[in-house]
Amino acid sequence: MEKFKITIKPAGAVILTALARFSHLDTLLAYVLVDEFKNKHRDWKMEDIEKIIANDIPLQKIKFSDNEFLYVNSIPVCINEIPFSMLSFKTAQKIKEKDTSKWIKLKINIYKSSNSNRYLNYWPVEVIAKAKKYLDQERGPHCMRQIKYEPSLIEKIEYTGCGDVELVERIIKQLRYIYKKTAIGFGKIADIQVEKASDVQIQRLLPVEYFPDVVPMFYSRVLPPYWDKSKGVYLCGLGVVQC
Known part of the structure; x- marks a missing residue:
């Protein structure tokens, strides 16, 4: 298991909701793995999906019990984000002229x-x-x-984590779109880079119950799989985890 950094460069506008800003890298990896499995097994069951979430994501775990754990990975960090509400038409045109891959439609x-x-x-x-x-x-x-x-222009989105770097790279590079409203062109990905990075910090949501030193922020489902209500809702804060 090694530390790594993922850099995602959007090809244009991205719709990043408040919830997505606190969603961890493992949600993206799980999306790809589950999609792969469903395409190969038309008779899939929810138990199969739960096994994928628990066993197939190539990230280090912090275990609290046999079925309670956290993945050692981060929430997204957006570099040079500009919401559309702060863009003038002239600024948008300049950005588009500088990078022709940018998809910008302000009046939407x-x-x-x-x-x-x-x-x-x-x-x-x-x-x-x-x-x-x-x-x-x-x-x-x-x-x-x-x-x-509200769509935004984002220069790049970074995630960090600890795991099998080669497997993480294979999975994450299958993503073509990210976040909301991808069906109408938002969140298209231009490039994804994965690199080993021993000096990065891995900041994620941590439950105060298990990490009493973090500053409480809000309640969240923080134990995967996140849709499982039986896992409970925890008071969480942001903290740094070690590999």
């Missing part, structure tokens, strides 16, 4: 709403029909009425 609003009936509270039917591909539905009992996604 992307919304997330609870259901089609609530869309009618904000737009006429003809507008909804025209903008349907930019709309998404929010679910759950505590969903907000209206959310507007």
Whole structure:
């Protein structure tokens, strides 16, 4: 097991939500591995997916019990991020001229709403029909009425971790898109670089219950798999883990 750094260069605009800013590298690796498995096994079961999450991600673990652990990997660090709300048309044109791979369309609003009936509270039917591909539905009992996604230009996104560097590189380089609204072109990846880096810090969310020295920030599901409610919700803070 060795320390490493991953550098992802987006090809254009990225939609990075608040939740994604605190999502760890292992979620991306799990996405690729699970997608691979589903493509090969049409009769897959949820138990198969749970085994992949627990056994196949090539990262070092911090174990608390037989079925409770954390992966030694980081949350994303965004380098030179510019939200679209801070971009003028002239600035966008300059960026596009400098790097022709940048996909920039400033006059676009992307919304997330609870259901089609609530869309009618904000737009006429003809507008909804025209903008349907930019709309998404929010679910759950505590969903907000209206959310507007804000795209950003990000020079690069960095992750750090500790694990089998060659296997991590093989998996992560299969990603083509990252984060939200990839179906309409956001989050396209231009390049991914993986390098050994013994001097990097690995900063991630840590449960205060097991790491009492971290400063509490918010409650989160922090033990993989993150969708498993039986794992519980922990009061967490940011801390540095060792390889």
